[in-house]
Amino acid sequence: MSAGPDQLAEAPFPLPEAPDTHDDRAGHRQRVRDRFLRVGGDALEDYELLELALQLVIPRRDTKALAKTLLREFGSFSGVFNASSARLEKVKGLGSTTTAHLKVIQAVAARFGRDRIDVEQPILSSWTQLIDYCRAQMAYQSIEQFRILFLDKKNRLIADEVQQTGTVDHTPVYPREVIRRSLELNATALILVHNHPSGDPAPSSADVRMTQEIADIAKPMGITLHDHIVIGKSGHASLRALKLI
Structure with missing residues (x-):
């Protein structure tokens, strides 16, 4: 015979809870953002700054490992953003939408650099x-x-x-x-x-x-x-x- 709601409520010890990995990821993302705001981008390692950029386009995943994978694959921070869309899409974890967003970030950086030339x-x-x-x-x-x-x-x-x-x-x-x-x-x-x-x-x-x-x-x-x-x-x-x- 199955237990009713009242019987479950009166169980002598609580049921175990599944670990909330989402909160761990959210906490890590917040810590990285806080560090960026505290010390600025120049003080961050390449993988940390790339991780932050990836968070803008992949908001619900831990992007630290992906950032490190991209740096290994393309050799440098600039190498990642200058890589062709076709090569980027071959990296596990990147799709056409994410790749397009990375190219938008690259275009914004290029426009900023050009505008610095008065x-x-x-x-x-x-x-x-x-x-x-x-x-x-x-x-x-x-x-x-x-x-x-x-x-x-x-x-x-x-x-x-x-x-x-x-x-x-x-x-x-x-x-x-x-x-x-x-x-x-x-x-x-x-x-x-x-x-x-x-x-x-x-x-x-x-x-x-x-x-x-x-x-x-x-x-x-x-x-x-x-x-x-x-x-x-x-x-x-x-x-x-x-x-x-």
Whole structure:
């Protein structure tokens, strides 16, 4: 005969309760958030900051282990956010929705970095911010990307455009197309930027030839080529500083 509600209520000892793992996870998430608010993002380890970012898009799961998995898989914090959606979705625990949200976070960070370059000031006076922006955008790309910063006569930024993308070690660049676009934007100066997915920012002989060809075409048109910057995981190289322009 089964017991009724009154009999259960009068049991001589309480029934055991299942452990509340949800509360443990919630407590951990709160502790990480509190630490971020107390010491700031710069004081956090990469996995801790990535864990917080993942919490924004995966609110009901412990994301610490996933953060560490992503860092092992892609090598660095920037490597995670610069990874392609296809590669991210192969990681257990990430789906198309979560991956899309990570790409939104990446786009927000990129826009913030670009806005740090004050368009009202000569870009040459914001060189550190410019390098930081280019590294964030390009250092961990898996294919070569060639972008141009178009400047006005006061060296203020008119436009930042990706002109070409290529393979893992080559991007086709057409100097006359670079000049044509410069004339369309009424630009009087240029800074060229491209990345080396190999990680080594040392310019190749092809990089040097292409840069000199653009400079030779630009000069009679009244367009100054300030620099060509090569971005790699290990740093950057300036063709101007290397006296190759």
